[in-house]
Every structure is written in C-alpha cells, then in structure tokens.
Amino acid sequence: MKQGWLIRHRRGVGVLYRLFDGLIISVGLIFWVQYFQYEISSEWLLLASVSTIGFALMAESLEVYRSWRADSFLKMVSYTIASWCVLLGVALSVIYVTKTSDLFSRLVIGCWAVSTGVLFIAWRFSHRLLLMFLRTRGYNSRKAVIIGLNESGLRLAGNIEAEVHLGIKLSGFYRSEYDQVDEKMLDGFGPRYSVLGDVAQALADARDGKVDLCYIALPLRAEKHIAQLLIEFADTPATVHVVTDLFVSNLIHGRLYHVGDSNILSVYDTPIEGITGWIKRVEDLVLSAVILTVISPLMLVIGLAIKVTSPGPAIFKQTRYGLDGRPIDVWKFRTMSTQDNGEIVVQACKNDRRVTPIGRFLRKTSLDELPQFINVLQGSMSVVGPRPHAVAHNEQYRKCVSGYMLRHKVKPGITGWAQINGWRGETDTIEKMEKRVEYDLQYIRHWSLLLDVKILFATIMIGFINKNAY
Known part of the structure; x- marks a missing residue:
C-alpha cells in the first residue's frame, strides 16, 4: 500500500489532475461573470469550453502533466503558466479578429486570467506539499x-x-x-x-x-x-x-536534443533562455527601474562629492566580459585617482594609495556599484549573477582556473552567490579565485527565480558592507 497505491492508480489520478485544471478555468470564468452581475450568455459558456479544451491541448503539448518528481516546483509552474498565457493570447486574438470584444467584459476576463493563474500555482503547491509529506513517510515511493x-x-x-x-x-x-x-x-x-x-x-x-x-x-x-x-x-x-x-564536475545545464536523427548532449549551456530568459529579463527591468528611481538623489549627491573632492569624471567605465564573453562597458563611480582599463589592471588592495578618501567609503559600502543598475536597464548586466572582472583579470585567470570562462554563460550581476558567501573583494591568491568561480558555477547550475530572491535578500541583510572590499 505504501509503495504502490498512487502508482497503480496513476492514470486515474492523472485524469483527476486534468479535470481539476479544467474546473479552475471554466468554473472560475462563470464565477467572475456572476460576481460582476453579467448574464451567463452562450458567448461566455463558449469561451469557458474552448479555453478549457485549448488549455488541455496546450498543456499536453508542453508536457505539463508529466511526472515532476525530480524537477523543481518553479519549472513545473513556469510550464503551466506558459500554457495558460499562450491560451489567453490565442483567445484574445480570436476575439479581436472576429470583432466580438463588445460581447465580453474586460474586467471579467482580467480577473479570470489572473485568478486562474494564481489558483494553478496554489493548488500545485498544495499538491506538491502533500506528495512530499507522503514520500517522507514512505508512501508513493x-x-x-x-x-x-x-x-x-x-x-x-x-x-x-x-x-x-x-x-x-x-x-x-x-x-x-x-x-x-x-x-x-x-x-x-x-x-x-x-x-x-x-x-x-x-x-x-x-x-x-x-x-x-x-x-x-x-x-x-x-x-x-x-x-x-x-x-x-x-x-x-x-x-x-x-x-x-562525462564531465560530471563541470556539466553546465546539460540536456539532450536532436539535430535530425542525431542525438546531441549539451554539456556547457546556459539555463537562462526561452521562458526563463524572459522571466529573468522582466525581473531585471522591474528591479532596476524601481531602484534607480529610489536612489537617483543619492547618486546625484555621490557624483557631486566625487567631482568636488578629486579631479576626474564621476563615472568610470571599464571594459569587462559579459554574456558569452562579449566585451561590455561596466559603469561605476570613480573611487581611484587612476582609471586602469588596459592590458594591465592592478586589483585594489588593503590601504591602496590610489583609492580616494570618499572612494574608500564607497567601495566599503558597495555604493560605487550603483551606476551598474543603468547597465542592467540597458541589458548588458543582470541584478543577480557572477561579478564581472576586468578583461586583464579574465585573461590572467582563464589560464589557471578550471572552468573560469563558464561564468559567462549568464549575464554578469551586481551581486551574486559568491559575494553573499564571502568571496568578494581582492583575489590575491589563485585559491580565492577558484572559490569564487566555484560559487559562480553553482549559481549557474542551480539558477531559479527563488535563488535570485534569496541572493537579493541576503545582499540587503549582509552584502552592502564587507571587510574584504578595499
């Protein structure tokens, strides 16, 4: 009984799973029609029926109903929501093309679209919790x-x-x-x-x-x-x-795909593409826009302070490697009397004489990184990701640190998994850089939206001030 009931009845459970999704769609629409006191016309019933069948077909094509035992909850939800969004897009396009939009309330459809997505997530979360509870006690094994x-x-x-x-x-x-x-x-x-x-x-x-x-x-x-x-x-x-x-220790987003009749194993690839790429980009756009709006007065004050206290520009641009190793210009507040950006770039060290008095405070508190939110808005960086290094340092460490260039399978970030785990600041030994790369690759292998949230929260709590930042 412990090991087999759900497995023996998995077809019936699968049918109930699909029926429950269908009920969420159809009953949800009827609920909102009645809630806003509209008549339940044949048009509303047709929309409910077509949407339920359409979602079922879309979900089957995206394998929403396959076993998710060994996959992440976020991945399961993203496939489900993607199916729902595609179905909504098709339905709204048909309504627009057939010029029948006057028959439907935008308020009803809006509430229905959002609430259905929320219910999809909520009931899958509850179902997953129940399965985890049962499995930890020996059932459904x-x-x-x-x-x-x-x-x-x-x-x-x-x-x-x-x-x-x-x-x-x-x-x-x-x-x-x-x-x-x-x-x-x-x-x-x-x-x-x-x-x-x-x-x-x-x-x-x-x-x-x-x-x-x-x-x-x-x-x-x-x-x-x-x-x-x-x-x-x-x-x-x-x-x-x-x-x-094969490459057990270095596998990055391994997956099997096909070119004609040939089976291809992807060994080094990015986890942030397709739907996940759009999710990551929306995350970056929203966060950078909100943060820049909030910190713009502070950035103005810092810029004026730099101009007044030392000669040179307030903003310093340095060429670094971005996504896929392509060069990008990373913006920072100038914190040194020099602006190294060539074949030789000397890392800042403790009591470095090149660091200006206000620059020392900016580096210690990470305020010198604030202009990089502009890079995020432009699309060359992300809020969360491996920290970008100067081109000279990339060329130095790629020769002696295994997997170093794999850091560039995602966009560089303002904060990252390595930084919140203490691997920030001067890397005066190969071992320190190896640890930073190790954590960067962990981030790429296990990337999820929840991991980004965790890193952002940790950065707010512990990441602004660091003893290793010189």
Whole structure:
C-alpha cells in the first residue's frame, strides 16, 4: 500500500489532475461573470469550453502533466503558466479578429486570467506539499537500483538518500565488469548500499517487477555494454536511466536534443533562455527601474562629492566580459585617482594609495556599484549573477582556473552567490579565485527565480558592507 497505491492508480489520478485544471478555468470564468452581475450568455459558456479544451491541448503539448518528481516546483509552474498565457493570447486574438470584444467584459476576463493563474500555482503547491509529506513517510515511493559500483554510482546513491522528498527508495547495487569500487567499501554505508547480484540478476528482478527505477552508472567506455543492457531492459517494466560520468564536475545545464536523427548532449549551456530568459529579463527591468528611481538623489549627491573632492569624471567605465564573453562597458563611480582599463589592471588592495578618501567609503559600502543598475536597464548586466572582472583579470585567470570562462554563460550581476558567501573583494591568491568561480558555477547550475530572491535578500541583510572590499 505504501509503495504502490498512487502508482497503480496513476492514470486515474492523472485524469483527476486534468479535470481539476479544467474546473479552475471554466468554473472560475462563470464565477467572475456572476460576481460582476453579467448574464451567463452562450458567448461566455463558449469561451469557458474552448479555453478549457485549448488549455488541455496546450498543456499536453508542453508536457505539463508529466511526472515532476525530480524537477523543481518553479519549472513545473513556469510550464503551466506558459500554457495558460499562450491560451489567453490565442483567445484574445480570436476575439479581436472576429470583432466580438463588445460581447465580453474586460474586467471579467482580467480577473479570470489572473485568478486562474494564481489558483494553478496554489493548488500545485498544495499538491506538491502533500506528495512530499507522503514520500517522507514512505508512501508513493519508487524502488530503485543502481548497476555499477563506481564513483558515479556512489554519488547518485548519496543524492538519492539525501533527497527524501523524492520518494525514491534505493534497494542496492548490481555488479558489472566495469566496477571500480571494492564491495567491502560499501559495508559502512548501511543495508541500502548492499550488493544484490550481477547484471543478469538485475534483469531477472526487473522482469519480476521488483524494480521500478534502474540507474545504469557505467563509464562511457562501456558504450556497447550499455546499449545491450538497454535492449534487454526493454523487455521489463522498469524505468531505465543512464548515469553518465562525462564531465560530471563541470556539466553546465546539460540536456539532450536532436539535430535530425542525431542525438546531441549539451554539456556547457546556459539555463537562462526561452521562458526563463524572459522571466529573468522582466525581473531585471522591474528591479532596476524601481531602484534607480529610489536612489537617483543619492547618486546625484555621490557624483557631486566625487567631482568636488578629486579631479576626474564621476563615472568610470571599464571594459569587462559579459554574456558569452562579449566585451561590455561596466559603469561605476570613480573611487581611484587612476582609471586602469588596459592590458594591465592592478586589483585594489588593503590601504591602496590610489583609492580616494570618499572612494574608500564607497567601495566599503558597495555604493560605487550603483551606476551598474543603468547597465542592467540597458541589458548588458543582470541584478543577480557572477561579478564581472576586468578583461586583464579574465585573461590572467582563464589560464589557471578550471572552468573560469563558464561564468559567462549568464549575464554578469551586481551581486551574486559568491559575494553573499564571502568571496568578494581582492583575489590575491589563485585559491580565492577558484572559490569564487566555484560559487559562480553553482549559481549557474542551480539558477531559479527563488535563488535570485534569496541572493537579493541576503545582499540587503549582509552584502552592502564587507571587510574584504578595499
């Protein structure tokens, strides 16, 4: 009962899931029509019916109703809202083209559009919480096994054990001829890390229905063996996944796509594209516009103070690398007597004589970064992202820090994951830069709107003043 009720009835649950979405759309529209005391005419009923069917078709095409067990809530919601927005766009376009807009109330449609989106999010959030609650208590779980005793397999086992809310129960490992780990090393990991047999036993157990999920964690040199396993597992009801050890530590937004009949694995790519790219851009536009409006008097005062206290411009532009490594001009308040922007740029250090008295205060409080909100508004930077470095520093560190240039798979930001974790300021050792890059790549791998909010909140709380900012 614990492991199988929802799985055995998943088709029925899937139908109820879709029906509930349909009820939210159709009943929601009728509610707002009555709330604003309009007559429930045939036109309103037609709109409700067409919208419900249209959303169902759009949601199916975007795979809104697939299993989201191992995916983020934000990703699930973004696909759902995208389907709803596309449906609304099509419906409103048809109403406009057919010149029937006079038959519909803009107030009703506006309230219906917003409330439906909110209800989609709210009920999916509640449903996900319920599933997480059940899975952490052993219900709605899936039995999983791993073929291959090696580093990739052990790493996967650890991740499965850590993600209790996924409801994946690891039964153990099956040996293969490519194993790299001694079975005795598994003794300290508990019964879930026990060896259940060889590959032939794995196939037999899968045929007997003892395995729900099978992870093949074999090295890429075992390509022929993996292909044969996939053929043999096709005769079982188990769901099979291949765990590749290719670039495990450096994989950035890996995904599989197709060029004709060729399967292509994307290894280094950006997570911020398509719908997520628009979400990120709207976030940047709203935040930068609001912040610039609020801080414009402060920026005027700082600019005048710089002009009065030291010779030179108030704003200093320095060439740095932006998205995809393209050069951009980053704006800052001038804090030094020099304006280095060539092949040699010396980082500011403690008690640096080049820093002006007011510049020292601006750097310590990060107020010198305020003009970069103009860069965000222009589109060359983002509010949250890896901090951009001078071109000279990029050329220096790309040669000695592994994965350094992968930082440029997203737009550079005013604040970032590395900065709120203490890796800000002077990088006088390779180790410090390596840690900064490590956190930057973590941000890119795990980017989400919620992560941006977390970084912004942390920046407000702890990020303005930093002891490492010289």
